[in-house]
Amino acid sequence: MSDINPVGPDYARAEEPVRDDAAVLEIENLTLKFGGLTALDDVSFDINEGEILGLIGPNGAGKTTCFNAITGVYRPTSGAIRFNGRSLAGMRKHQITKLGIARTFQNIRLFPTMTALENVLVGADAQHKTGMLSALFRLPRHRREEQEGHDKAMELLRFMGLGKRADELAANLSYGNQRRLEIARAMATGPKLICLDEPAAGFNPAEKVELMNLIRKVRDRGYTVLLIEHDMKLVMGVTDRIVVLEFGRKIAEGTPAEIRDNPAVIAAYLGVDEEDAS
Ligand SMILES: Nc1ncnc2c1ncn2[C@@H]1O[C@H](COP(=O)(O)OP(=O)(O)OP(=O)(O)O)[C@@H](O)[C@H]1O
Numbered sequence: 001m002s003d004i005n006p007v008g009p010d011y012a013r014a015e016e017p018v019r020d021d022a023a024v025l026e027i028e029n030l031t032l033k034f035g036g037l038t039a040l041d042d043v044s045f046d047i048n049e050g051e052i053l054g055l056i057g058p059n060g061a062g063k064t065t066c067f068n069a070i071t072g073v074y075r076p077t078s079g080a081i082r083f084n085g086r087s088l089a090g091m092r093k094h095q096i097t098k099l100g101i102a103r104t105f106q107n108i109r110l111f112p113t114m115t116a117l118e119n120v121l122v123g124a125d126a127q128h129k130t131g132m133l134s135a136l137f138r139l140p141r142h143r144r145e146e147q148e149g150h151d152k153a154m155e156l157l158r159f160m161g162l163g164k165r166a167d168e169l170a171a172n173l174s175y176g177n178q179r180r181l182e183i184a185r186a187m188a189t190g191p192k193l194i195c196l197d198e199p200a201a202g203f204n205p206a207e208k209v210e211l212m213n214l215i216r217k218v219r220d221r222g223y224t225v226l227l228i229e230h231d232m233k234l235v236m237g238v239t240d241r242i243v244v245l246e247f248g249r250k251i252a253e254g255t256p257a258e259i260r261d262n263p264a265v266i267a268a269y270l271g272v273d274e275e276d277a278s
Contacts, residue, residue, distance in 0.1 A: 024049050024193055024224045025070065025101075030079035032062075032069055039065040041248040042079070047193065052215060052225040054235045054256075057245035058268055063228045064106060066245070067195050070226075071103050072096040083193070102191035104182040106198045106228075112171035116162055116181050119170050120153040123188030153188060159221075160184045160214070176207050183218070194218065195226045200234055212238045236260060244268065 023046035032040040040062045047053045055063050068074040070081055072093040081088045083099055091099070102123075110119050157163050160180040165173060170181060179199055186194055196215070200208045208231060215238050219225050229235045235242060236256040244252040244259060246268040252259055259265055 023047055024051075024084060025226070026080070026082040026085075027066070027070075028080040028082070030066070030069060030081065031077045032065055032074060033077045038248050040069065040076075040245075043245065043248070043250045044079075045243045045250065045253060047224055047226055049224055050219065050222070051241065052219050052227060052239045054239035054242040055226060055228050055245065056230075056232075056235055056242055056259075057251075060247075061245040062248040063245060064197060065248075067103060067197055067226075067228065070096075070195065071101060097189050097191075100190065100192035101195065102186035102189045102193070103195040104179075104186050104197055104199060106201065108178050108182055110170040110178060110181060110185070113169060115167050115169055116157060116173065116177075116184075117150075117153055117166040119181055120156055120184050120188045121149060123185035124149045124153055124190075153184075156184045156187050157181075159187075159217075175202055179203075179211075180214070183214075187218070187223070191223065193224045193226060195228075197228045198230060199227070200229055200231050208234050 025047040027046070028044050030040050030043045031038065043062070043066065045053075055066060057063055065074065069076050070088070072088065072091055072095070075090075083096075083101060086099070088096055088099075111122065114122070154163065154166060157166050160183060162173075162177060162180055162184065165177060170178060173181060179202075183194075183196065183199065186196075199215070200211050203211060212234055215225060215227065227235070227239060236259075239256055242252075242254065242256055242259045243250060244262075244265050246264075251264045251268060252262045254262065
């Protein structure tokens with residue numbers, strides 16, 4: 001993807017000094033172009049530690065592109081993204097995962113022929129410290145790490161209500177359980193920030209309520225959460241703050257109550273002029 005979006009000259013440099021007074025994630029004047037199409041246009045917002053921040057907007061507003069920029073799939077055309085005060089410029093996906101940002105996808109991306117447990121262990125692998133030789137000779141340190149990884153993966157599966165499904169193939173899990181497994185796998189990478197891309201897609205109302213409680217539990221475990229979600233009831237019910245995008249631009253930011261009454265947001269969703277919506 002880097003050839004589509006080469007790092008622009010004004011994109012902040014990775015060697016920029018690390019600041020310690022920063023929000024968990026800072027998005028600053030982020031612009032991302034696909035050829036002639038500006039998918040993100042000068043977008044800025046912060047995510048604070050322990051916060052559940054909702055990123056909403058009509059179809060094509062740029063939400064997933066924003067996730068892709070944060071997680072190193074796309075390189076911004078200009079602007080900066082900082083995680084714990086450190087610029088992510090030029091970093092690859094796995095480096096960003098290792099730094100502490102995990103994500104789930106709009107379309108479930110599990111390994112279908114692996115068990116639920118194995119899927120979570122793949123996530124945990126991102127954290128392993130022992131090298132290839134240690135793994136090859138099964139040195140004690142490696143074995144210990146393997147056992148710890150297994151215990152942690154089981155604990156995460158239980159946390160997500162999947163403890164009894166550990167040995168089932170991912171492909172055989174119900175749709176709802178596959179979505180939960182995706183979150184467990186993301187958590188296994190040991191992130192500080194977890195980005196959920198439409199985790200409630202395809203859920204019925206009861207499952208959505210359950211998911212809302214689960215997202216709160218995830219936050220209560222110490223994770224910061226960035227959530228893309230179309231279901232307004234869920235977004236309004238679970239987030240602390242919301243950022244609204246439309247045609248790649250940030251049109252509003254505030255608490256759920258502020259966003260609910262914001263004329264620009266109402267207009268964006270109803271497809272009417274702002275004046276008519278107010
Ligand atoms: N790889 C790509 N190449 C070209 N255009 C792209 C690419 N990815 C996204 N876009 C375009 O960028 C714009 C923003 O898309 P994006 O998927 O980020 O929106 P979204 O807010 O996540 O939408 P949705 O709610 O439908 O998922 C759209 O016009 C989309 O067609």
